[in-house]
Amino acid sequence: MQARALFAATLLLAAAPPGPDPVGRYRLTGEHDVASQLVVSRDGRFEYALAAGALDEYAKGRWHRAGSQIRLTTVPKPVPPAFAAGAATKTAAAPLLLHVVWPDGRDAVGTDLRIEFDTGDPLDTYVGGPDGWTMPAGETRRPVAVTLALGMFGFASPRFPIDAARANDLTFVITPHDLGRVDFEELPVDVQPGRLIMHRGGARLVYVKER
Numbered sequence: 039m040q041a042r043a044l045f046a047a048t049l050l051l052a053a054a055p056p057g058p059d060p061v062g063r064y065r066l067t068g069e070h071d072v073a074s075q076l077v078v079s080r081d082g083r084f085e086y087a088l089a090a091g092a093l094d095e096y097a098k099g100r101w102h103r104a105g106s107q108i109r110l111t112t113v114p115k116p117v118p119p120a121f122a123a124g125a126a127t128k129t130a131a132a133p134l135l136l137h138v139v140w141p142d143g144r145d146a147v148g149t150d151l152r153i154e155f156d157t158g159d160p161l162d163t164y165v166g167g168p169d170g171w172t173m174p175a176g177e178t179r180r181p182v183a184v185t186l187a188l189g190m191f192g193f194a195s196p197r198f199p200i201d202a203a204r205a206n207d208l209t210f211v212i213t214p215h216d217l218g219r220v221d222f223e224e225l226p227v228d229v230q231p232g233r234l235i236m237h238r239g240g241a242r243l244v245y246v247k248e249r
Contacts, residue, residue: 064245116216121195
């Protein structure tokens with residue numbers, strides 16, 4: 039009798055529907071100054087886009103069911119940006135000048151910098167304009183290294199040593215590759231009637247299905 043009841047329960051579970059159909063076009067709700075869209079297609083593909091201030095990101099790839107969730111994986115896998123040291127010269131204009139550019143020579147304004155010194159705490163700053171970054175007036179410590187970062191995208195360079203006695207006008211080059219394309223790897227998204235809930239970086243993002 040017990041075995042028969044267990045068999046019947048197994049049949050009921052096997053016949054249970056997989057949950058709400060996730061296929062559709064969704065938009066992010068409940069977030070200020072953020073616009074985002076998620077499209078889940080019947081063929082197992084998805085498209086994602088988000089704009090928040092200066093941040094623009096996107097992803098395309100494949101999705102699959104995982105119980106009450108779908109999982110998103112970016113395909114192909116994005117290539118992260120590369121950071122490299124460029125020209126290094128000597129100048130009398132300032133104790134230290136740092137320039138950060140893209141491969142075509144345009145200034146990468148807004149790049150975050152962490153300057154390490156021979157003593158004391160590092161200085162966290164950023165490239166504020168086309169003239170690059172200049173050592174603040176009154177700073178007498180000797181710079182020994184710099185790390186570049188694209189903070190809003192979560193990428194940082196290796197630590198580049200500085201020898202200002204040899205060269206104090208330094209240029210660094212960022213090759214963007216797939217900068218802005220998000221690397222989803224089995225990203226969990228809850229499927230509920232009329233909405234999807236994305237779990238990302240500790241955040242709970244609610245997407246409502248468009249009619």
